[in-house]
Amino acid sequence: MNKKLIKGASIFAVTGMLWVTNIGFVEACTSVLVGKDASEDGSTMIARNEDMGTAWSKHFYVREANKNEKKFESKGNGFSLELPKEQLKYTATPEWDVSEGLYEEAGINSKQVAMSATESTTIKESILEIDPLVEDGIAEDAMLTVVLPYIESAKGGVERLGEIVEEKGAAEANGIAFSDNEEVWYMETLSGHHWVAARIPDDSYAVVANTITIQEIDWDDSENYLYSKGLQEFITDNDLTDNLEEASMREIFADTADDSQYNIPRILSGQKMLTDSDIKIDDETFDLFQKSDNPITARDIADILGSHFNDTEYDTFGGEKSDAFRPISVPNTMESHILQIRNDVPEEISGIHWLAMGVASTSNYIPFYSGITETPKEYQEGTDEPDQTSAYWNYRTTNALTNPYYNEFKPELVMPVQEKVWGYMYKSVEKIDKEASKMLEKDSKELASYLNKETQEMSKYAMKEYKELNKTLLKKLTEKTNVEHNEDL
Template sequence: MFKTKSLKKLGITLAITAASLAISSTANACTTVLVGKDASNDGSTMIARNEDMGTAWAKHFVIRQANTNPTNYVSKGNKVALTLPSKQLKYSATPEWDTSEGLYEEAGINSANVAMSGTESATTKEKVLKLDPLVENGIAEDSIVTVVLPYITSPKEGVARLGKIVEEKGAAEVNGVIFSNKEEIWYMEIVSGHHWVAVRVPDNQYAVIANTLTIGDIDTTDQGNVQVSTGLKNFVETNKLAKNSEKFSVRDIFADTKEDAQYNLPRMWDGQRMLTPSKKKKITDTDFNLFEKPDEPISFAKVAYILTLHFNGTKYDTMTGSKADKYRPISVPNTMESHILQFRSDVPEELSGIHWLALGVTDTSNYVPFYSGITKTPAYYQAGTDLPDVNSAYWTYRVTNILTKTNYQEFKTKETLPLRQEVRDYLAKQVAKTDTEAKQIIKDTPDNLPTYLNEQTEKFAKYSLEKYKELNKQLLVKMTELTPTKHNDNL
């Protein structure tokens, strides 16, 4: 049987050469959206990503309690071994249903209200990897959240911790990783076996990132906005990779861009055409900026919409377009989960962080809000395997996509989209109501807050799940009504 996770493990092994890394990353890969606090419509920071890998492989959503990780960590994926601190923060995570080949926790928010998402796969030039090869048992996607997020109290601390691991243990993959809190976002790229670069996302700008190293010109002396690996400047200078070892373009030196035109840059174009249409860029352009200013402040709903895009309304639309197979879209059938990690500035710190989670394909799923202060997740978010079932959240949302696609234009417009909007509107109102009630609890009985947030998020999740189960029944009935018949109607 086809197993998604086996491909992930295979990707680590193949990543030792640049050519094979390109194969493994392009077979299944993700799309990231970042929004600085002054670029959003409410002062929120948002980091978001579609995790794309398999069409029938359940993701679970869990809360990892404080001080439960082993101090002697060994990855089940590629056997990277690390000694972890004994003190560990609580955090949310979306691991695989079967962790025998690695956890792949992907994203979460810890109890210090720091978020992390990893990873955005990328590729490095073969000539650079010959100078600093990837390490087979170095840090990789299956471990990256587990060994970093529970031990950091700021985004910069996250960059520093992961950077130290890359330098000491080596990296098995070329990846992009994101850290945030309510004040700032840092985007980090692991560019070779032992080197990395991280930049602070400008508060008034956003980014859409798609499986290519995208950090451009940097000034390594600007420590407030740029962090780099120890020895990177010497590496660049010794190997004559740039004229100036303090100021250079990371993308020009490291990025393998062979597949950008068809596979990566069109996704950046699709996001930017929605957020900065005034730029009037073309899908064939190759000079996209990593960070852009939006024409209008970006809402949570807009970020969610970007993650559902498949070149909507163009001839390249992968669902309805005449050239549907031309470019790789943002939303694909093998999305396993999608998250938007939001920190709000207009509520108390205890309510600031929300882990919005959409299981299955974003085009037909819905983002359910989970406050970072919860101590448990619903049982049906901890269920699901590689075989369909009728109870797990993952398979409920996955089935919606399968059924909608049988008659996409009619079912999406008349059934799935209206239901999604109904659920989204309801959840937005409930979050506002919960904020109000929770503020009073913080004031009067703060010890009761976790229990209250657990109860409320359980209600959010159950409401959405039940609505989608009913939708699935309706779609199934409509499918049967459309079944062609060949008998004589007069008989």
């Protein structure tokens, strides 16, 4: 992963925004999780910005069923695992260069179960002295690949990954989101072999940002909380709390040294976008589960993932304290996804993998139905060198051209195109839902080819709009070039 950081440095010069402040290099992620009763249409949603490199393409594929190897072995750290014989079809967003690991990150399988992995966290050194991380244990590069194709529910995802962590160990501290049409679960690794998971209440949402967030749990409520075998004994035997029943996993396990500057402001700013409250961005505490003032849509989540303390003194585009806190949206977002499982359409078309390549604030989310069997060619292209054809570099270019004059270019040039494309996508989903539902009443054999075709059209439309936008941005950018000369000549 380090080579992403090195290669990423080139884009900062292009954008004119040096995002390496006293906060450090922004190499982390932000997640939003929404219960079914908190959403506008009764769907569950899990979403995340994948932040690491500014010049590092992500690809998007459909992994066919039963094409897996018998044994998985990570190219990153040597983690290995025997895999079940049967594998479900699933969507995935791997690296363009998999020499150091797949990092498939996010997807929906054919049972309409979604997974997003991971939200990097940190653990207290005192905990790791007792139960160290395992060098060849499971890490982010392998998680989606060895879990998502083999689960039939969100809770089942927690249980499968939990068993792997207990048996093989965890190489990193991570948070992982799972969802199906009924439930949303958030799981956190707490040490080399221990973990905890909480079910997001149906009427609530959560914003998570690179810190262990699960607090008090009900040890006897397996409908809403799961945890590793022996976790209670681990806590009590090592005198990690005086009151196990009211113990906070966050207080016991989290290394919170950077939270007040790096993590909590993102959590609170995301919450303030959905829930009116008197909390301040610089507060140092938070409640994980929140209730929104209004039903939450995919667009609402997109706004959160594209936010940067907008119109506050902490706004990273011109605020008086713009370098005080790490924002949600940063130039090194490689892709952003919203995994939506709906309950108001037939199961076969219930899953939508909304995918925005590059930085969410200047990109658009394209709705890829989980029932597709292939992705557009432009989503299978792109390296660490800019090109004219890949989806990644098309949307990445928009961000690079916008950032030098963000406060002017974003509202005047970028937002009108975003609104136009969002409108097209919503109308397309409405049309596809109707046609696909009719198709399912007769014969589902043609469904996949129909979804493939419609997905291609949506991608083609958005790519064209953004290529035209990039031409306009480039012209406007060149007009801003200062030219000094002797006016008498």
